[in-house]
Amino acid sequence: MPLFHPASVQARLLSGDWTIFLAASLVVAAIMFALIILPAIVWRRRPNSGLPPQFNKNPRWSIVYIGVPLLLVAGLFVPSYIRQKLVDAIAPSPSVVVDVTAFRWSWRFHYPHSGVTIVGTPRTIPTLVLPVGETTQINLTSADVDHSFWVPAFLFKRDALPGYENHFDLTPTRIGEFRGVCSQFCGVDHAYMLFRVRVVSDAAFARWRNSKGLATL
Amino acid sequence: MIQWLTATDHKKIGIMYMISTFFFFVVAGLLALVIRTQLAAPNLDIVSSHTYSQVFTLHGTAMIFLFVAPFGLGLANYLVPLQIGAPDMAFPRLNATSLWLFIFGAFTVLSGALVAGGAAASGWSSYAPLSEIKVSAGAGQDLWIIGLLMVSIGSILTAVNLMTTIFLLRAPGMTMWRMPIFTWEIVATSLLILMAFPPLASVLAMLLIDRHLGGHFFDPSQGGNVVLYQHLWWFFGHPEVYIMILPYFGIITEVVAVFSRKPVFGYVELVLAAFAIAGLSMGVWAHHMFTTGAVNDAFFSATSFLIAVPTGVKFFNWIGTMWKGSIELTTPMLFALGFMLNFLIGGITGVMLASPPIDFDAHNSYFLVAHFHYVLGGGSLFAIFAGVFFWFPKVFGVQLSERLGKWFFWLFFLGFNLTFFPMHIMGLEGMPRRVVTYPNVEHLALLNGLATAGAFVIALAVVLFGFIVLLAFRKRVPAPDDPWGGYTLEWATSSPPPEFNFHSLPNISSERPVFDARQAARRAAEGVA
Numbered sequence A: 001m002p003l004f005h006p007a008s009v010q011a012r013l014l015s016g017d018w019t020i021f022l023a024a025s026l027v028v029a030a031i032m033f034a035l036i037i038l039p040a041i042v043w044r045r046r047p048n049s050g051l052p053p054q055f056n057k058n059p060r061w062s063i064v065y066i067g068v069p070l071l072l073v074a075g076l077f078v079p080s081y082i083r084q085k086l087v088d089a090i091a092p093s094p095s096v097v098v099d100v101t102a103f104r105w106s107w108r109f110h111y112p113h114s115g116v117t118i119v120g121t122p123r124t125i126p127t128l129v130l131p132v133g134e135t136t137q138i139n140l141t142s143a144d145v146d147h148s149f150w151v152p153a154f155l156f157k158r159d160a161l162p163g164y165e166n167h168f169d170l171t172p173t174r175i176g177e178f179r180g181v182c183s184q185f186c187g188v189d190h191a192y193m194l195f196r197v198r199v200v201s202d203a204a205f206a207r208w209r210n211s212k213g214l215a216t217l
Numbered sequence B: 001m002i003q004w005l006t007a008t009d010h011k012k013i014g015i016m017y018m019i020s021t022f023f024f025f026v027v028a029g030l031l032a033l034v035i036r037t038q039l040a041a042p043n044l045d046i047v048s049s050h051t052y053s054q055v056f057t058l059h060g061t062a063m064i065f066l067f068v069a070p071f072g073l074g075l076a077n078y079l080v081p082l083q084i085g086a087p088d089m090a091f092p093r094l095n096a097t098s099l100w101l102f103i104f105g106a107f108t109v110l111s112g113a114l115v116a117g118g119a120a121a122s123g124w125s126s127y128a129p130l131s132e133i134k135v136s137a138g139a140g141q142d143l144w145i146i147g148l149l150m151v152s153i154g155s156i157l158t159a160v161n162l163m164t165t166i167f168l169l170r171a172p173g174m175t176m177w178r179m180p181i182f183t184w185e186i187v188a189t190s191l192l193i194l195m196a197f198p199p200l201a202s203v204l205a206m207l208l209i210d211r212h213l214g215g216h217f218f219d220p221s222q223g224g225n226v227v228l229y230q231h232l233w234w235f236f237g238h239p240e241v242y243i244m245i246l247p248y249f250g251i252i253t254e255v256v257a258v259f260s261r262k263p264v265f266g267y268v269e270l271v272l273a274a275f276a277i278a279g280l281s282m283g284v285w286a287h288h289m290f291t292t293g294a295v296n297d298a299f300f301s302a303t304s305f306l307i308a309v310p311t312g313v314k315f316f317n318w319i320g321t322m323w324k325g326s327i328e329l330t331t332p333m334l335f336a337l338g339f340m341l342n343f344l345i346g347g348i349t350g351v352m353l354a355s356p357p358i359d360f361d362a363h364n365s366y367f368l369v370a371h372f373h374y375v376l377g378g379g380s381l382f383a384i385f386a387g388v389f390f391w392f393p394k395v396f397g398v399q400l401s402e403r404l405g406k407w408f409f410w411l412f413f414l415g416f417n418l419t420f421f422p423m424h425i426m427g428l429e430g431m432p433r434r435v436v437t438y439p440n441v442e443h444l445a446l447l448n449g450l451a452t453a454g455a456f457v458i459a460l461a462v463v464l465f466g467f468i469v470l471l472a473f474r475k476r477v478p479a480p481d482d483p484w485g486g487y488t489l490e491w492a493t494s495s496p497p498p499e500f501n502f503h504s505l506p507n508i509s510s511e512r513p514v515f516d517a518r519q520a521a522r523r524a525a526e527g528v529a
Helices: A009-042 A059-088 A202-210 B010-038 B049-083 B092-114 B139-168 B181-212 B226-243 B246-260 B267-281 B285-292 B297-306 B308-322 B331-353 B356-362 B366-396 B402-428 B444-475 B513-528
Strands: A096-103 A106-111 A116-119 A127-131 A136-142 A147-151 A156-160 A166-170 A176-182 A194-200
Touching: A009 A059, A009 A156, A009 B308, A009 B331, A009 B356, A059 B297, A059 B308, A059 B356, A096 A127, A096 A147, A096 A156, A106 A127, A106 A194, A127 A202, A136 A147, A136 A156, A156 A166, A156 B285, A156 B356, A194 A202, B010 B049, B010 B092, B010 B444, B049 B092, B049 B139, B049 B181, B049 B226, B049 B246, B049 B366, B092 B139, B139 B181, B181 B226, B181 B246, B181 B267, B226 B267, B226 B285, B246 B267, B246 B308, B246 B331, B246 B366, B267 B308, B285 B297, B285 B356, B297 B308, B297 B331, B297 B356, B308 B331, B331 B356, B331 B366, B331 B402, B356 B366, B356 B402, B366 B402, B366 B444, B402 B444
Parallel strands: A096 A136, A127 A194
Antiparallel strands: A096 A106, A106 A116, A136 A166, A147 A156, A147 A176, A176 A194
């Protein structure tokens, strides 16, 4: 069973980063756990055991245990940096643009090219409709306090901040419905500041857009 | 009573500091039980959302500002003069001022729960504009600001006091390079406090000005900037993380060396690593802000990765200290080993979160909650208990039960991991932090159920700890001056130490004067025989 089910082009890059770091972490954790636990077993104090050897340094080992972690984090930085740049890249001509405005406590999705606007409430959760296989640019801001736009299936979040506009691309790869949440605490109904992401075929998206968002998907 | 309220003796102040922080630990722990009860199953409605916001705000605020950080200062207050062979702190009255600023500040924060509108409810980091008066009008937020201002000023004064004491009041022979590692860690911690707490006081004052004096530092509609708040907060907040761990690295170093019957491995490296961590920690703050899209992710990612290297040095030096030693698994040593295992997990997830692509998913999810609880709970808190069991006989002159202490360790260790390990997976499954409830999707019901069960195991363990302490004072088994075969000067005086600490000091010619004295006495005895 795969650990992640990335549902966008960007999410595949992000889950790749997770996989690299999880693999490295498991190896490091296994070695370190052994090095911490084994001495406590192997050199456990026995009755009448005398004073152990009183050594207190080993310059040769120092080079190893400073050098190896340094190389390890340098090695991890490279894929992390490359993937971050790719995920943050913005396509020059996206197929769809959506202006997303977060507010206490729901979301407004506005499609400037087709004039469709969807506004939710904590009780009527809004749906963000995206075409599969196409790149959508999201322009994200907030009308009041800090919020954050998180779609776990896309393994991605970005903050919605008043006075700022954030831009990012989403290129969904799977048709389906995904959960979206606010992940920056914003007051009493923070937990109910939800949305849905509905990824549909190109044809269905065109039909929906031409009906000004009235057609059922 | 009056004697304690007016005390300027560093030991009394240290004891009052530590006992008051434990009181706030219990308060924050009870609040955690409210959180875990509300989250025990999906869609519960045990406390209202507004109450829940106050509960997690006070839980975080109390654990960080009123327990983990000040306990280290309390312990430093008690130990540093003893460890360097000084009769007291450099400025005893300033010391009392710090203590009472802390206590009154702490109660000011908590008193928010009694006012109309309730306590602060914007989270422990109280991001503006959520904490601005337009959104959070209640006086609870103001009491939170004013209380923390008092706490921060108290901490700054303590840092000045500790550094002056360490630089100027060392006993003859106690050169800087013979100081115990704990004392070194306090030098690094004090430096960090002096650099990080003034920005905290600034951001709190700016928020207060915004709320009541017509300022608009953080109001975008008036030209203010919300990201500025985050910058100031984390410019304080990340060094704060190390203020909450460096003293505890010191405890672990002392405990591991004594119970391995070996000198500290890599003494100079450990000291340099502490300062490397302190220095780097001033340049990593914006890794808390990768998802804002307003910071240079690559730079802050690189500096955050680098901090793993000196932290790794600490681990290897502890392992080197245990290597070929004669390891005695006492309660403090068990807690030190538990610290290493838990802190390793928290450290590894810390490196993961320093990678922006991972942070884009994990930030402000339960994965992050798991990470910082492994660092602060599994790390600092375990080290605190290692220290409590190690120095309790010195401080109070009575012994804690070793048998019950070990029970306490295992109960706490299992409860801790049962509570916090599942939170990693909750985060991967899309559960954000600070939610009052969650839908019944994926495995969230099961994972939250496990975490809640674990929280009550921890509560049981803490009750057992209270019982162990009560039993010690009931039975009053007198503690010898040096119950563990200690190394540093606090073990050269009586338990508890007299006023002004020492009647006479042993010769100090290494970083282990008490060990040297013991060896010399043994050789002399053998010579006579």
